[in-house]
Amino acid sequence: MGRSKHNKREATADTAGDKKNKRQKREDYRTALRENGSTELPRKKHYRQRAHANPFSDHKLIYPPHPELMNWSSMYPHYVAEEGPADQAQTDAEVLPDRDSEVLKPKKLTQDVEVADIGCGFGGLLVALAPALPDKLILGLEIRVSVTQFVEDRIKALRAQNEEQKLYRNIAVLRANTMKFMPNFFTKGQLSKIFICFPDPHFKARKHKQRIVSTTLNSEYAYVLQPSGIVYTITDVPDLHEWMVGHFEAHPSFERVSEEEQEADPCVTIMRTETEEGKKVERNQGKKYVALYRRLEDPPHE
């Protein structure tokens, strides 16, 4: 619908024409980048998108109905397990005994994704974590389409540039609404680290429900985290920091990691310096607030 509107306007209004051209340019750029198999890093200006997305609306999202049906193999092609079809059928039967036979079970990986960067943005943290956690599979999750595409192209280019050193094979990005669909991707206790870096502050009180940290969402983070797994939070907004601290503090499944331990964690340094937002705050000489929370064992069921 939007497109035909643009076409009509193009002839008369210059501004509309410019807009269309810009969009067209972006699309051309992206397809060219993909088709040429270019190893050049993508440029952000071709992937701009407004900063907010409504987590409550029904985006046209793709997500598996069940974590077992998630196809990770195209995202981490170097970690695909060589499996005989017999094995596959067996594991299939264990998970969902009556699963429709026509649904093909996706290929398994040699290891599971263990680190998630929720709201990875343009992927600064992902790229920095890749060499720091070489034996872990790391996944960035982002709700905005263009931004996800940028990170996808960025990872692709980085993999190509570092073909020999075999770098950046352990990172991937996925478009997802984690507030709704986290349990569709990860099983109980699958993750060891969750990063929540410079999340949307949602200043207005009536938008607080949209914040990525809340009493009820924290239960979901606890669900996908294994005991002693860690949630990393960082923000430059003091109010939001207090909010996140308050909510994790009040949640019986989490305890705060001591400052000593926090500062000794190499991931904290990376989180401070390597995220796009982190760099921006640095340039403006703003303050950064960090808080780490450890997932506790579930109490015995009373």
Add this chain to the structure above:
Amino acid sequence: MSLPYHILKVCGGVVFAARAGSIYSFNSDLEYISAWEYPVKQQQQTKGQEASATEQQKESSAADGPPTKRRKVESSQEAAPSNGSGDAEGAGAPETKPKKKGKSYTTPTDRAFVQGLYSTTDGRHLVAITGSDKTIRVFEHDGAGNLRLLSERQMPKRPCDIAITPDNRTILSADKFGDVYGLPLIESEDGQWSKETSAAQQKSRSATPAASQAYKPQANEFTVHTVRNRKALENQKLVLEQRAKEEKAEGPQFEHILLLGHVSMLTAIAVGTSPKNNKPYIITADRDEHIRITRSIPQTHVIEGFCLGHDEFISTICIPPLRPDLLISGGGDDELYVWNWVSNQRLSKTDLLKEAQKLAPEMAKLAVTRIFATRPKQINKKGDENNKSDDHTLVFVICERIPAIFCFQLKDSETTLQHAQTIPLPNGNNPLDVEYLHSSPSPRLLVAVDPNSITTSSTENTTEPAATTTTPSLRVFSLEQGQWHPTEQVIKGPEPSTGSSPEESNPITVQELQKILYTTESLRKTATDFE
């Protein structure tokens, strides 16, 4: 026009049927007993009185005098004479209901329709939720069909479904915003429920830290020197004070606690007891295809697992009696799913669309609105030993706008639903709810039907009020040789009391009624939004 009964609930030997906002009771022979009518007169009057009432309340609230609101007066009058019965746990509780602000009632154009009727396991209390005013009402039931309103609590968001914990102390309200609140069935005077519950929840999880409270103006009287700036500062303080007051008024004034939440509209909630450890769990289903299993109070922060696999929204879930580890779920998918919710495993799928297409071959999708499971009482002719081997649960399923009831059998040794019968409804009327009457000599099925659904074209005639139909809105089916057949039993409802019923003062159009009664299909997602 006559509004149909649309919700049924059997409680002991009494049948409760909801019509619009009111609840009517019938005995097991389906003779009318009594009614609780939705306070419609009040609703219209409150509007005019509101301003003065709130004014008065402001003055009198400090003196702790008698309540000035009509509603409160009425309920305490009602409560006073029967107070001696003392069978309820929290005797004397209803008089000291928490104060509510004047906005409790929404505009009169909003139709009050009971959205769900629930009873405690002991049958002493009935709980009703109404959509338009977001209110949960608790009634005391004397066991003979008479209801006495104990409390009305308006939730912050519209409750979609509720469940009552096995100890009959707590109502679990699942709302449109995805949150589940716990609130005491009987409100206690001293907040005992809150104390116990939140203490048990380790740290009070409802007391989420409020971020906005922290704001204070950076300047003070000593740092501000000009007259203008001082005025500005005073103003700022005033605004803040007002805001603080408003914030206080925002949350409900009664005891309640946030237990868990999805970032999705909740559609169904149930409490299951695991046969493994005999512990209760809260099972919640949402529009985004999730069924979540959470530990019950006091450990609702622990999510035990998810039953995932639905491709479309889930609208209703059901734990069959005597099969406590099973869960039947349905919604926008073509099939009914049977799960072992304790182990999060899907056990079977049953094609419901296939059965529906036998009635209407052109049907492409369906929306399940009710799954109702019951245990038929074995009435043995010879000995009772023989029948044990084929004990089964009966499962009745209603789909939106399909004029039939689907009947399935779930044998005790099995985990698959076996289609037993599709019961077409006379005149092509749509079923709205179904209940099972364990009556002798043979059981009966009570179905609430929508008599206005005879012609499909009636939806197009928007302005025309529905014609008065003689079709009864309650239908009885009897079991003959293993098959359900409609009976001609006529159920006499209450005589319409002139002037007091909402339908007379403000007639409802067919379209309006359809909008209220058929809401399930609208849960289906339409992929229009791209970025």
